[in-house]
Every structure is written in C-alpha cells, then in structure tokens.
Amino acid sequence: MRDYQMEINLTTARKQKPAFDQLQFGRHFTDHMFVMDYSTEKGWYDPRIIPYQPVTLEPSAMIFHYGQTVFEGLKAYLSKEGQVLLFRPKKNMERMNRSNVRLCMPPIDEAFALYALKQLLSIEKDWIPSYEGTSLYIRPFIISTEPFLGVAPSNSYRFMIILSPVGAYYKEGINPVKISVEQEFVRAVQGGTGNAKTAGNYAGSLKAQEVAGNAGYSQVLWLDGKEKKYIEEVGSMNVFFKINGEVITPVLNGSILDGVTRDSIIRLIEHWNIPFSERKISMEEIYQAHKEGILEEAFGTGTAAVISPIGEFYWQNEELKINNGETGELAKKLYDTLTGIQYGTHEDPFGWRVEVLEEALKI
C-alpha cells in the first residue's frame, strides 16, 4: 500500500438520519465522503474524507460526453454485537481495477482504497442501520474530469466513495419475480464492456427494462448478443438455475459481470457437494427442462438483493412457471447462509467477513 497522507475534515452540521425502518434504496447519503484525485502528472493524489457535498465540474468534463467511468457496489453490515462487517471487499477493489483496465483508466491502490473505506466507515458508523435486511450500501466510483471534447482517455479523474443506508433492494423482499426473456435488446457482447462495471452498460439496459416493466415484468433475462440464444444475466444480476438436482450458471465469457455474490454462491454450492456446472446455457435448454418438469429453481444474485428468486419466465409467448411461483429451497438456503455470514450470525467457513475496527481511524 502506498503511503498517502489522508486529510480528514469532519462536518460541523450532521444531517438528520432517515427512519431506518422505512429505508428505500439509494435515496439517502451519509455525512461524509471519500475523495481522491488523479492527474497524468501526479498520479493519484490528495486523498481526503470531507463533508458530503456536491461535485463541481466543467460542462466539458469528459464524463458528461464520453462516459469514461467505473463503479463498484458493496455493503457494510452491523452485527448484533455492534461490529461493522464487510463482505469480501477486496473482490470489489480488484474488480474495480479490472474495469479500470477495460476503460483505459488509471488503477487504484486496492489496499489503500480499502483502508480509506474503513476510515470512512469508522466515521459513519452511526449510519449503518440495524433492522433486518438493512445495511449501508457503499458506492466507490471514478469519473473522468478533464475538460476536453475529443474521444481519448481523460488525463484527470476523481475517485469517490459515498455511502447510503438502504433497506431491501426489491420492495417485494425475497419474493419471486416475473422475468421476461429479452429478444430485441442486448446488454453486452463479447469484445464490449459487459464484464466491466461501467455506466454505459446500465444506460443501455434501461429500454428493455422499460418495455418489460410496461408488460408487467420485474426484469429481463439477457441473452447473448451474437445469437440471442445463450443466457447471460438477469436485470443487473447474475443468474443460476437448478435443473434435475444440478446447479448451473452461465460461464464467464467476457460479456457477463463477474459477480462477488455469484462467486460466493459457487463456493458454497461446491462446499455443500451439490452437483454444479458453469457453462453455456441456452434458453431452449431451460424451456426443455421446464417442459420435462426438471427446472427446479431459478434465481438472480447480486450485492443489492443477495438472491432474487425467479417465479416465472416469459419466452416466445409462453409463461414458464417455476417451482409454482414460490421461492425454492436452495434459493432460501443460499439467502440465509449468505446474509448470515454477512451479518455475523452464521459461521464464516471461507473467511469472507472483514471487520472494520475502530482503531482503523487515524486522524
């Protein structure tokens, strides 16, 4: 870890906190934020924790025009004993750097970023809600800031971490959702940016979501961009199936995001000795499995919702109901185990929990 000098400037006007038992997702932000700047000459410089405040940029700042940006999403959990817990946070910092490479952006010092996050969390501990299913959502992101119109990598960037106390991502909770299989729009294709966590992927996905939403579906199931045959993700989540006792998830092929939840589920499933494979899965295969009555479960996975069971697929004018539209046993077990590990109520066989210790705070 590089030895940066971190400046900490605390607010004198703390905000009133929202009601922690009625939190929406992503609407409230804490009193402070982490900020660090980059220039081609200086590298990353001036790390600081400052009062949460607006960002001021030139109208020509490249982020507004050419979209060079990456982000991450993870959570801090409060245990019953009052510990502040993170879940595999290194994975997020590593992924952020993989996204940086794809977007021609400068790498961050992963260890320092994690240290800065812990410092910020120590200051904002009171903002971590403790109600069931609530947590403090952490959003690290980097934006390109150079005031220049021209398609080229920016020469300056800003790295920020903001925090948002959140309730459950889906108001429905872990209730199964109805999913439409997307036939027209494509989220990503090999050679594109699908395996990077970058803004453009999400902007491009809105239209399909809107069309599906108007037809009464929660999300879309994305098929591959080449043949529109193979399953990639569901909404902004990775996707798993259980067919005839075997758990299957699409193999990472360059257009799928390498989810931290996905990886954790794979490790749990292998730990439990449940048959598992990571491979190409066509929608036709899912259709056949459903017809034969062996499509036992389907669910999305991601940091925000953890597990989101799929109760029904709509594909080619047919409704494929799964497990009677109810949450499957495996989805429930994974949800309980993962959230148990995250909140510190379940043993942590893989050492995934990272406690944020008060001493981390050095002003």
Place this chain on the structure above:
Amino acid sequence: MRDYQMEINLTTARKQKPAFDQLQFGRHFTDHMFVMDYSTEKGWYDPRIIPYQPVTLEPSAMIFHYGQTVFEGLKAYLSKEGQVLLFRPKKNMERMNRSNVRLCMPPIDEAFALYALKQLLSIEKDWIPSYEGTSLYIRPFIISTEPFLGVAPSNSYRFMIILSPVGAYYKEGINPVKISVEQEFVRAVQGGTGNAKTAGNYAGSLKAQEVAGNAGYSQVLWLDGKEKKYIEEVGSMNVFFKINGEVITPVLNGSILDGVTRDSIIRLIEHWNIPFSERKISMEEIYQAHKEGILEEAFGTGTAAVISPIGEFYWQNEELKINNGETGELAKKLYDTLTGIQYGTHEDPFGWRVEVLEEALKI
C-alpha cells in the same frame, strides 16, 4: 415549437480568445452556454443563456453511475461575407431525439432547441474563427441529474449547449491515415446502443484505440459484434469505399450511427450519378478487392474531420495500401464540395445551409 420564455443573462467578464490560427479541437469554450432543465413533473423548463460556468451535481447524480446521457456534434461556419452558417442542423436535433428514445430520456422540442442554438450563436458570433478549416464546434448534450442509486431512468435531466472554436480535428489535415482492423474489441452490436449518440459507446471504444495507437495506427476499423466479419465504422466516423468505380457504405443495421455527413455524401454521390450501394460489406471483400487492384479509395466521414482518407488497412498481418497511401480523387472532391457548401463558397443544391440571422436574437 413550444412557447418557452427564454432568460438571457450576459457575462460581464468576457474571456480572452485563444489564437484562432492555432486552435486545437475541443479545448476552448465560449463566454456563454445554453441550459434547460427537466423534471418529470414540469417537463422541460427554465431555458436560459448564461455565462459559461461549471455544473454542480450531487455525487449520487445518475450520470456518474448509470450513464444515461446523449449528445450531438455540429458546427457553425463563418462565410467570407460574415454570415453565420449551420449545416443541416435539424438532422442533429432529430438524431438527438432518436438517441433520447433509446436511452429512455425525454424528447426535446427540436424547433426550440434550434432556436435556442441560434440565439446562443448570435451572442457568440465573435467566437467563430475564420481561418481555413476552422469553425465553431457545437455540443448539445443532456445528462441525467437525479440523485439516486438504482438502475432506472432518471426523473430529472439537464440539457446544455456549449461552443468551442476549433481547428482541424486531425492535425494531419486531410492526409490519409493508417487504420488497424479491430479483431478483439467491439464498438456495438445490434440490440445495443450503437445507433444512439451516447457516452458509453465512446468509453467502450477507447481500449481498441489505445492498442491500435500503440501499434502506430490512427484509428480502428470496427467490425460487427456478431461475426466480426462485416464493416461498421472507422474510429468515430462512418466509412465509405470505392471499388471498381462504385461507392459503397455499410447499410444502417442498428449498430451504426446514422451520420449527417454520411447522409450528405450519399446524396451528393447519387446527384453526381456515381454508382452507389448501401449494403453489408465484409472485410474479406475489401481484402479481395485490394488484391485484384480495384479498391480505389476508402475514407471515414464525420462532422469533426468531414472526410478522413484511409491510406492503409492493417488486417490479419497484412498491410493493404490504398491509392498509394494518397488522398483519392473522390475523397478530395467530396471534401471540397461539402466544406464549400458549409462555408458558403459552393452552391447549395439541396438547401442544406441554414443562416443564423441577427434578428434571431430576442432578448
């Protein structure tokens, strides 16, 4: 056109202008900008011309995270007689609205946007450089501004128009460039956002450009995302070929941007009775044509560079030199005709020029 009340607030501190004979592209901005806001409740409101100034947004503003944004690019030209001329500006406003649809963003009133642009240009007339090849680059853009973390269309937006006096886009001028045919990365795929002018497309294109640049090429030739066989665009331009007397350009297939320059060239070529077709073109076909000695010309087309002749392609370890690495006759004729129409020195058979009249300014 809706009857908006436009507020005009002129600066009291005009900037010093850069040397107009040494302009770079996209580095200097004029004294004023146009701004207009949108909210779901009010629609577009509060149009105003104000001193050029920074934009202040919440760190959670959706533009920073989910990339919902569109932009346009056109130019104002100063004729020898001192007229301010635009080139087919309606086309840009129409395309902006097509991009808005794809990105789930609210449509603008095209006629009002053009009116606002003309007002802004009347105020900034002194900023239009008059040296050969220079012009005032116009950048309309819309960003999503709602402070919310969640993948959904924003409920608020800001539409801005900024102006930048520019020299030639490529320092090389209309000199032929060396182009590498991209085999790994993909700009866009059908069902994606390739035919919208939105930030993510450009962010995703940087990596290929970087790799090609390091190998000594100016830009990449993009192939289709499905089979990596068919030619789509070159850099951020449309692409044309002349093979055995016939001009060919890839047909708009959903992943190619519908360029205003492209459309204008097609109309000129048809007007000149040059054989022309708009169709799928494979790189293999170009290779064969080159081998047979009938690949006469290749060039990119776009507002920034107008025409950018291609002197050489690099594909599968072979260098395909075109027209001896020199600017072709057709490229030269198109460049002269288009710039002649744009600057008012050439007759305007299609009525493409739009003069910005002083009376347009109503304060």
